[in-house]
Amino acid sequence: MAMAAFEYRQAEAVRNAFARRGVRYLFLGKSGAILLGFPDTTQDADLFVQRSRENGRALVAALRELGFDLTDNQAAEIEQGKDFVQLKNGPFDLDLIFAPDGIERFEEAWERRLEVEGFPVCHIDDIIASKAATNRVKDREALPRLRAFREYWRLKQESQASE
Amino acid sequence: MNQWEGIPRDWLEEFEAAARRPLELRMRYAFLRTYKPVLDDASFRAFETTADYRRWCEENLPSWLGYGSV
Numbered sequence: 001m002a003m004a005a006f007e008y009r010q011a012e013a014v015r016n017a018f019a020r021r022g023v024r025y026l027f028l029g030k031s032g033a034i035l036l037g038f039p040d041t042t043q044d045a046d047l048f049v050q051r052s053r054e055n056g057r058a059l060v061a062a063l064r065e066l067g068f069d070l071t072d073n074q075a076a077e078i079e080q081g082k083d084f085v086q087l088k089n090g091p092f093d094l095d096l097i098f099a100p101d102g103i104e105r106f107e108e109a110w111e112r113r114l115e116v117e118g119f120p121v122c123h124i125d126d127i128i129a130s131k132a133a134t135n136r137v138k139d140r141e142a143l144p145r146l147r148a149f150r151e152y153w154r155l156k157q158e159s160q161a162s163e
Numbered sequence: 164m165n166q167w168e169g170i171p172r173d174w175l176e177e178f179e180a181a182a183r184r185p186l187e188l189r190m191r192y193a194f195l196r197t198y199k200p201v202l203d204d205a206s207f208r209a210f211e212t213t214a215d216y217r218r219w220c221e222e223n224l225p226s227w228l229g230y231g232s233v
Binding site for chain 2: 004005006007008011031034035037038039040041042043045069070074077078082083084085086087088089097099100101116117134135136137138140141145148149151152155156
């Protein structure tokens with residue numbers, strides 16, 4: 001099982017392998033917020049993946065290329081697009097989320113996505129909506145700071161646009 | 164009027180400091196790895212629905228991990 005923290009070079013490996021296979025996905029959760037500049041800590045990389053048979057097949061191929069040791073049954077569950085898949089059988093841990101709380105459709109999140117150094121990231125509004133909808137203790141605790149960051153991020157964007 | 168006035172000062176300082184760091188460094192500071200009981204004890208889990216996953220967290224994970232409902 002992976003015990004090393006997720007690192008930039010691993011995020012690059014995900015980005016590049018997924019791009020080669022044409023996987024449609026978005027960084028979500030705190031890992032997405034961190035890509036947008038949110039200073040906080042987390043343990044997992046959360047990926048919101050478009051649910052379709054074709055995308056599922058591409059995803060499994062990319063995961064195997066990255067070194068995830070998937071049985072045929074596990075691969076089938078990913079291809080099928082089960083709502084939530086937790087992977088700890090590769091070089092780093094990944095959570096695959098096909099149906100996050102608080103976001104109705106992948107396509108809508110995709111339209112609102114942001115790109116950071118080639119990483120596709122859910123919009124900060126979607127990250128917050130998802131965290132708020134989970135109603136978990138750890139997410140509730142993170143929300144005030146995350147909302148303050150959204151305000152900071154929004155003002156920075158406006159400031160940069162007016163320059 | 165200070166445009167940042169709605170943001171607590173200490174948080175603002177942290178946001179500003181993070182904005183000055185390259186992404187690679189931000190990620191090095193952000194991603195940690197510690198053992199989480201039960202959660203880390205299986206190499207693969209798949210849940211049919213997100214609700215199933217939330218329920219499993221409620222019923223199986225120690226409450227102090229924070230995965231339970233408010």
